[in-house]
Amino acid sequence: MRIEIWADVVCAWAYIGKRRLEKALAGPARADAGAEVVWRPFRIDPTAPDQAIPIEEAYRDPLVDAALRQCAPGLSPAENRVRVSRIAADEGLGLEWGAAWRASSHDAHRLLHLAREHGSAALQNEVAEQVMKAHFIDGDDISDRRRLKMVAIRSGFAEGEELLDTDAGDREVRELLLIGKARGITTSPTIVVGDRALAGAQPPEAIADFLAGGDSKREMPEEVQRLRWAESLLGRHDPLGALALLKPLLDDHADDLNVRRIAARGYFHSAQLTRARDLLEQLIIDAPDDSYARLMLGRTLQRLGNESQASLHLKMATAMTPEFA
Template identity: 85%
Template sequence: MRIEIWADVVCAWAYIGKRRLEKALADLAPTDAGAEVVWRPFRIDPTTPDQAVPLEEARRDPLVDAALRQCAPGLSPDENQVRVSRIAADEGLGRRWGAAWRASSHDAHRLLFLAREHDGAALQNEVAEQVLKAHFVDGDDISDRRCLKVVALRSGFAEGAELLDTDAGDREVRELLLIGKARGIATSPTIVVGDRALAGAQPPEAIAAFLARAEPGREMPQEVRRLRWAESLLDQRDPLGALTLLKPLLRAHPDDLNVRRAAARGYFHSAQLSRALDVLEPLVDDVPDDSYARLLLGRTLQRLGRAKQAAPHLKVAAAMTPEFA
């Protein structure tokens, strides 16, 4: 069974969730002794600057303070830190606890991705442990590559220390962040098995119950899954993210009608009107009874100032699908 943990390594609940998952798996053994735990990236604060800021200083920023208050309604950031520290101690994470930096986790996620690519889930899990320990126990700045290189060496991943100075894993991590968004991941951590998800650092017994009921999920070609993720991002009004996920499909399946429709939506809604037109005109020629493609073509021509050319397409689209009128 593959267990995905979608989490941000600067999220205290990710570390607590890791311990609770480990306890749940220990309780389920030996039935799930072969479980593979895979870490996936999530960003709880995409606005974090590349250069880390001491957390005490960051808390003086009203926007950061407001975000921290949203994490624990009814508690001040200091009260919430005390609460989380007590929970972390109960989970065996030590009495000395608490992040010292508001740090970007992007390079840490790269290191995690590269660890799994290099030597599988066990190495990745060890890197995750060492990154979380560095951030929450040692008070290190994990946005600093020098710190991450020490983490890599400590984890037995010397190659990772060298790869950090390249762009290795950057594209893949950014794509995984989009996939997580497309799949509806909105909480760190979220445990996913197949098509089912458990949000939050739930108690070990809740995680164990979730895993006991988990199923691998429906088998689906990777191309179909990627197309659905792209369509999900379009529905979430993220056309640029959708186009990023569509790139491999446009290369491998340029004639597929569903891929072309999704690309047309992405180009139109990201105001890339010339590209939208390049896709829509041949699409309407190939599928003249596609009312939505005609609607999109008409609106694209309108935005380009070509109202006379747009009118026939809009009229046909409305005749075929009245709600398009």
């Protein structure tokens, strides 16, 4: 069974969730079942500065304070920190607990990705352990590559020391963040098995019950899955993300009508109107009965200020599909 953990390594609940998952996997129901745990990136603080700042200074930022209050309604940030620290201690993470820095986790996610790519899921899991220990227990700035290199060495991933100085893993991590968004991941941690997801650092018993549901998943070609993810991002108002996921399909399957339709929507909703127009004009030549393509072309031409041509295509789209009126 493959168990994916979509989580941010600067999220306290991710570390707590890791311990709870380990307890669930060690239980009698799962002890001999075998499982591959794979860490996937999530960002709870995508606006964290490249240069880390002391956490106490960050807490004085009104925006950070407001975000923390939303995470724990009814509690002040200080009260919530005490609560989380107690829970962490109960999970065996020690009494000395708490991040010292508001730090970007991007390079840490690169290190996790590279550990699996160049090593194994087990190595990646150890890197995740050591990164979160550094952040929450040792008080290290994990956005500092010098610190991350030490983490890599302690984890048995010496190769990661040199890889961190390159852009290795950068594209893959950014793409995985988009895939997570397309799949509806909104909480750190979220455990995913097959097509099922369990959000939050649930108790070990709840995790064990979830895992007992198995890992059934509808298999589909990678190209179809990528197309669906791009559609999902459009539905989540992220046209640039949709285009980023769609790029390999545009490179390799540029003649596919579905690929071109979704790309045209991405260009339109990201205000790349000239690209949308060019793609749609060719699309209605190749598929003259595509009323939706004509509708999109008409709306694109409207936004480009070409009312006369826009009117022609909108009338044709309505005649073909009256619901477009």
